[in-house]
Amino acid sequence: MKERRSSQKLSLKSGMDPSQSVKCKIVVVGDSQCGKTALLHVFAKDCFPENYVPTVFENYTASFEIDTQRIELSLWDTSGSPYYDNVRPLSYPDSDAVLICFDISRPETLDSVLKKWKGEIQEFCPNTKMLLVGLSYDQGSNMAKQINAPYIECSALQSENSVRDIFHVATLACVNKNGKHVKRNKSNRANKRISHMPGRPDLSAVASDLRKDKAKSCTVM
Numbered sequence: 087m088k089e090r091r092s093s094q095k096l097s098l099k100s101g102m103d104p105s106q107s108v109k110c111k112i113v114v115v116g117d118s119q120c121g122k123t124a125l126l127h128v129f130a131k132d133c134f135p136e137n138y139v140p141t142v143f144e145n146y147t148a149s150f151e152i153d154t155q156r157i158e159l160s161l162w163d164t165s166g167s168p169y170y171d172n173v174r175p176l177s178y179p180d181s182d183a184v185l186i187c188f189d190i191s192r193p194e195t196l197d198s199v200l201k202k203w204k205g206e207i208q209e210f211c212p213n214t215k216m217l218l219v220g221l222s223y224d225q226g227s228n229m230a231k232q233i234n235a236p237y238i239e240c241s242a243l244q245s246e247n248s249v250r251d252i253f254h255v256a257t258l259a260c261v262n263k264n265g266k267h268v269k270r271n272k273s274n275r276a277n278k279r280i281s282h283m284p285g286r287p288d289l290s291a292v293a294s295d296l297r298k299d300k301a302k303s304c305t306v307m
């Protein structure tokens with residue numbers, strides 16, 4: 087198992103009593119093999135489970151502080167298999183939140199959010215908060231490494247900046263090819279953006295530049 091550590095910055099509503107710990111029950115659902123157990127293992131046990139073992143039910147606990155407030159989480163791992171559709175609902179009572187997980191590299195697991203998970207949660211715990219969680223984003227960057235290419239994520243629907251960033255990076259890839267120079271008769275926008283770069287920048291510098299600018303909802307890895 088690989089050891090992992092991460093830190094999070096969160097803040098709580100004011101008015102909570104720091105001498106009392108806050109207890110929350112969080113249930114994790116989503117299609118089979120979308121990564122629920124790995125998510126919980128890394129959070130609660132600081133290690134990534136190397137082998138896949140199908141879950142029936144599993145409980146984890148985690149405690150930590152946010153803004154000096156003690157938090158105790160009870161985390162319920164469930165099976166994504168339809169075989170356990172009749173027993174999974176046993177985990178929903180008294181839950182404060184349900185994480186609906188999907189694997190970003192398997193679109194069918196995102197389809198299931200509407201086809202299956204939303205309805206199940208509305209039936210068994212309609213007042214519980216739902217959070218949608220996209221897992222395994224490394225799959226895209228791993229594929230990019232395999233083909234020796236930069237990796238960029240984009241939403242044409244929601245972020246014009248992310249679209250522009252793709253063509254920014256693509257343009258830099260073109261002009262960085264051996265012997266090829268930026269032509270001055272490109273569109274104004276392209277010239278303007280490229281002219282921000284000192285000399286002929288390399289792609290890794292651009293990638294790290296864009297990573298710092300995550301608010302634009304574009305990720306370059």
Ligand SMILES: Nc1nc2c(ncn2[C@@H]2O[C@H](COP(=O)(O)OP(=O)(O)OP(=O)(O)O)[C@@H](O)[C@H]2O)c(=O)[nH]1
Pocket residue numbers: 116117118119120121122123124125135136137138139140141142164165166167221222223224225
């Ligand atoms: N590349 C990659 N693989 C992952 C990640 N998380 C989990 N996996 C792999 O995905 C497979 C399924 O992971 P689990 O966490 O067991 O999936 P699950 O959703 O709990 O599956 P069920 O118990 O069947 O509901 C395993 O082989 C994991 O190693 C991730 O972030 N990246």
